[in-house]
Amino acid sequence: MIGSTTNRSVTNVNIVNVHNVYNERVVNNYNTTRVSFNGGRGGVQMRPTAQEQNWGREQHTAILPAQHQNEMRASQNRQQFANVNHGRPANPGSY
DSSP, X not given: OOOTTOBTTTSOOOTTTOOSOBOOOOOOOOOOOOOOSBSSTTSBOOOOOHHHHHHHHSOOOOXXXXXXXHHHHXXXXXXXXXXXXXXXXXXXXXX
16 A cells, blocks of 8 residues: 555556545756666676676586477467567466
8 A cells, every 4th residue: 555645746546545645746856867777977886796706607507408498399389479469478487
């Protein structure tokens, strides 16, 4: 449930289920830009630790034959294509 401090002018709410909502104009007084990605001007300056770099260089295991078969079967089933099922697969999560 959305709390009583939700501003209906900013947040799209179902008015039937929300009570004690105020309606007030919201003004954005921020003149700064915020960057959320890693790197770049204004971005987060995080680098992997030595341990994380070692993990990245570890030998990785190839997929199992059953996983590869599953991938091939799913890629060939046209009913799984979004342009065919319009985002509503018959068996979501299967394959």
